[in-house]
Amino acid sequence: MARMLMKGNEAIAEAAIAAGCRYFFGYPITPQSEIPEYLSKRLPEVGGVYLQAESEVAAINMVFGAAGAGVRVMTSSSSPGISLKQEGISSIACAETPAVVVNMMRGGPGIGSIQASQNDYFQAVKGGGHGDYHNLVYAPASIQEACDLMAKAFDRADYYRVLCMVLGDGMLGQMMEPVEIKPVKIAEYDKSWATTGWDGVSRPRAVINTLYITVDELNELCGRLQAKYKIIERDEVLFEEFHLDDAEYVVVAYGTVARIVKNAIENLRAQGIKVGLFRPITLWPFPMLPLENIAGQARVKRFAAVEMSAGQLVQDVRLAVNGKKPVELQSFLGSNVPGPGDIAEFIRGLKTA
Amino acid sequence: MSKAIFTKTKMLTDTPTHYCPGCAHGIVHRLIAESIEELGLSHKTVGVAPVGCAVFAYRYFNCDMQLACHGRAPAVATGVKRSRPDTLVFTYQGDGDLASIGNAEINSAAARGEKICVFLINNAIYGMTGGQMAPTTLIGQISTTSPNGRNPEVNGYPMRVSEMLATHEGAYYVERVAVNNTRNILGAKKAIKKAFEYQQNGHGLNFIEVLSTCPTNWGVSATEAMTWMEENMLPYYQLGVKKDKEARQ
Amino acid sequence: MPYIKVDNETCKGCGLCIRACPKKILRLSPTVFNLKGYNPAECMDSAQCTGCRSCALTCPDVAITVYKD
Numbered sequence: 211m212a213r214m215l216m217k218g219n220e221a222i223a224e225a226a227i228a229a230g231c232r233y234f235f236g237y238p239i240t241p242q243s244e245i246p247e248y249l250s251k252r253l254p255e256v257g258g259v260y261l262q263a264e265s266e267v268a269a270i271n272m273v274f275g276a277a278g279a280g281v282r283v284m285t286s287s288s289s290p291g292i293s294l295k296q297e298g299i300s301s302i303a304c305a306e307t308p309a310v311v312v313n314m315m316r317g318g319p320g321i322g323s324i325q326a327s328q329n330d331y332f333q334a335v336k337g338g339g340h341g342d343y344h345n346l347v348y349a350p351a352s353i354q355e356a357c358d359l360m361a362k363a364f365d366r367a368d369y370y371r372v373l374c375m376v377l378g379d380g381m382l383g384q385m386m387e388p389v390e391i392k393p394v395k396i397a398e399y400d401k402s403w404a405t406t407g408w409d410g411v412s413r414p415r416a417v418i419n420t421l422y423i424t425v426d427e428l429n430e431l432c433g434r435l436q437a438k439y440k441i442i443e444r445d446e447v448l449f450e451e452f453h454l455d456d457a458e459y460v461v462v463a464y465g466t467v468a469r470i471v472k473n474a475i476e477n478l479r480a481q482g483i484k485v486g487l488f489r490p491i492t493l494w495p496f497p498m499l500p501l502e503n504i505a506g507q508a509r510v511k512r513f514a515a516v517e518m519s520a521g522q523l524v525q526d527v528r529l530a531v532n533g534k535k536p537v538e539l540q541s542f543l544g545s546n547v548p549g550p551g552d553i554a555e556f557i558r559g560l561k562t563a
Numbered sequence: 564m565s566k567a568i569f570t571k572t573k574m575l576t577d578t579p580t581h582y583c584p585g586c587a588h589g590i591v592h593r594l595i596a597e598s599i600e601e602l603g604l605s606h607k608t609v610g611v612a613p614v615g616c617a618v619f620a621y622r623y624f625n626c627d628m629q630l631a632c633h634g635r636a637p638a639v640a641t642g643v644k645r646s647r648p649d650t651l652v653f654t655y656q657g658d659g660d661l662a663s664i665g666n667a668e669i670n671s672a673a674a675r676g677e678k679i680c681v682f683l684i685n686n687a688i689y690g691m692t693g694g695q696m697a698p699t700t701l702i703g704q705i706s707t708t709s710p711n712g713r714n715p716e717v718n719g720y721p722m723r724v725s726e727m728l729a730t731h732e733g734a735y736y737v738e739r740v741a742v743n744n745t746r747n748i749l750g751a752k753k754a755i756k757k758a759f760e761y762q763q764n765g766h767g768l769n770f771i772e773v774l775s776t777c778p779t780n781w782g783v784s785a786t787e788a789m790t791w792m793e794e795n796m797l798p799y800y801q802l803g804v805k806k807d808k809e810a811r812q
Numbered sequence: 813m814p815y816i817k818v819d820n821e822t823c824k825g826c827g828l829c830i831r832a833c834p835k836k837i838l839r840l841s842p843t844v845f846n847l848k849g850y851n852p853a854e855c856m857d858s859a860q861c862t863g864c865r866s867c868a869l870t871c872p873d874v875a876i877t878v879y880k881d
Contacts, residue, residue: 233646259645263638264671271635271668275642278629279609283646297632405627405643407607407650417621418629565815569868569878580873584850585826589872745832745866778826785826 211391218353219244219286219383221391222312222376223252225357226284229364230396231310232258233283235272237265237291240324241380242314245286266291270298270311277307278418280404282364286312288380289322289330292338299373300339304420304431308367310360311345312376314383317545325545326380328465331522334377335494342432344439346374346446347493349464353387355491361394368399370442377493379518381466381547439495448491449500453479457486458509459560462501462527463516464490467548471516474553484509485557493523501530512560513537516553518545574600576625585785587775588616590742591684591751592623595653598756599626604763608651609643611636613665615657616690624655634665637672640679651762653680659689662698662722669728669770676733678767680758683724686777687796694780698722701795706780721799725772729805735766737805741774741797743789754804761809774800814863814880818853822875825850829867829876835860838867 211224223245226234234253236246246262253260263269269285276283287295292313302309315330317323330338334347346366350356356378363374402413422428450468453475454460463471468489478485488504490497504510513531515524515538524539531537540556542548574596582588599608605626612620614633621628631639636654644652661669661683669681688706689695696706696713699721703712713721729737736758740751751773758769774796776788783791804810823846830838830853837860840851853876855861868876 233642235642235645261641261645263641264667268635268638268641268668268671271632271638272642272645274631274635275611275629275639276646277642278639279643279647279650281646283642298635301632405609405629405650406647407609408627409606415625416627419621420632421618421630565879565881567877568814568863568880569865569876571874571877575874579822582872584824584872585828586872589874590870593872593874742870745864745869748869785828786831789828789831 213388213390215386216353216389217244217384217386218356218378219314220248221353221389222356222360223248224391225360226310227252227256228391229282229361229394231282231284231364232256233276233281234258234285235261235263235269235276235283236285237263237269237287239288239291241316241383242286242288242312244383245312266294267298270295273309274298274302274307277302277309278305278405280401280406284310284312286314288314289316289318292330292333296339299345300341300343301420302373303343303345303435304341305418306371307418308371309373310363310367310376311373312378315377315379323545324380326466326547327519327545328379328467328517329519329522331493331517331519334375335496343435344494346370346372346442347377348374349377349491349493350382351465351468351489353382353389356382357389357391365397366446370438372442377465379466443495446492447495447497449497450489450491452487452489454486454488454504456509457484458511459483459485459557460488460504460510460513461485461516461557462488462490462513462523464493464523467516467518470548470550471553473550474557477550477554478557483558483561496526496530498530501527502532505531505534510535514540514557514560516540516548518542518547572597572600574605574625576623578622580623581619582616583779585776585778585788586616587686587742588684590748591682591773591775592620594748594752594755595655595682596624598752598759599651601756602759602763604651604759607649608653609647611640611643611652611654613654613656613660615660617655617657617684618691620655634660634663635668636660637665637668637677637681641672641677644677644679651759653682655682656684657690658683658685658687658699659697662724670731673728673731673734673768673770676735676767678762678765680762680769680771682755683770683772684775685724685772685800686775687721688777688780690777690780699724701799723800725770725805728770734768734770734806735808736761736769739772739774739800739802739805741792741802743774743792766809813858814861814878815858816855816861816867817877817879819875820844820846820852822873823850823852824848824873825852826872828870828872829853832866832870834864834866835862837861
């Protein structure tokens, strides 16, 4: 498709179609409802199925059923809806059925607000549901990046048989930007494990199961999952470095907040302050090693995590930096969106701390 | 040489079931498995097991199976059927799974006229978790969470699921059957087979409620349980067809 | 003459077949135990068996096979 001005939610929905997704089960919730709205029109046009479920709980379980039947399937929601989906997400991780979930974060807790937020970082990367599992979590900072990551999410989901979450926020979903939905070369993966009807001979009987009633069975399953996660942690880390070559102060931020940080950095650089940005694109697997290497450089004096939450990303930054350098936090609560000035002022303060 | 006139269907695996002696789950498993085999649809079937005593059903039905979270089987089945419309999809659920935590799922699937078969095995109690009160537990019936007998002032009234679902425009076929005697078992088989035929012909929702027993948690023997069902459940849960759009045409 | 064959190891001795048999010719074996410790069902008098299959139809474990010449 040619480059167009599109609303984030709608661009992401079109990108899902380009990535070969033909099944969507979802439920309305601000600020992501344009995704189901758009797909309710587009999916039938491409021979797909759009179904509005009775709740987010039902929706994720419909996704689970379709994923277990071996098709590319997704849902989308926002914070409270993602909370409702956690049992299903845990089951999808356990049964290793590929799926994609788009989460446009909004202010919480409770009903919270409908404005953007980053207060669900823990929920996304520390496992919002029960059990030892991980989802591959991508955090786009622009609509173009979100669309590119949708293709990656569907591919990695099939490749690793995991659930991939594309984690945006209300701003990313609601704003319009020029974007090009690129054609996707869809790789095929063996899905003989899927429940497509068993002829009794051509493959083993397919059972999509999450019950491992004996310790040995569950231990074996968990071991297999952890081994898979180790490979993902080794091979799937994505991040961006911005003005870090000579940086003395390193800001860590993701998503739309990272873009605002970039503006602040441009202004500060103009005033001769050597500050740069480290932007994780995969929140899980978190880029521990790259950040650890940066922390090891002598010229780097101090880190600062900037996030629209009470301080969640900062914990992983501290884990990566591991005490080598101090790590400050600039926290924006209640869906307050930081301005470049707020951030610049905070970073200037780092110099004197 | 004598000829076998009744043998075990190949749609059931060789795995011995974990069900308690005399538990009617085993009977219903056979009726469903035989129906699928006789219709020649085993190769297209995808079953969805519940959370409850039948959580291990995927070990017994000899076809592709999925295991749903508690109460979510109709949603999982919807996902399977919508993405693989040529499969024959059924859910197998207990009364706690379907009528309590899964109430929204079954009602919405019925309202949507989902082209699946749903089998509710109603034994008026939670079996797997050890005998707690269920939505279908009868007034005065003792359970581990209604130790003095179910009191409607506190716990409300038993739910007649078939009648409830029959009010949905999207419900195509709704019947309540029982497996307490040979005649009713044969009747239940007919209903279950018809449900699959309707799905095969592109209709839904097809819903069969099977009155069943739980000797262990009712605290009676297997044979006494059948009698208890007859004396207590049959009067409250009337057998028969609650809706059959095909028959009306 | 019709007769039944009970898979002793599958039978859980629940007695439903005994209740269902119209001829009342089934019982739990007073002597045989299976590996699970159940007394499996057995037919006391095959001559009276009509091959009606009631026992097999009600057996939750599908442990009964019915034969007819």
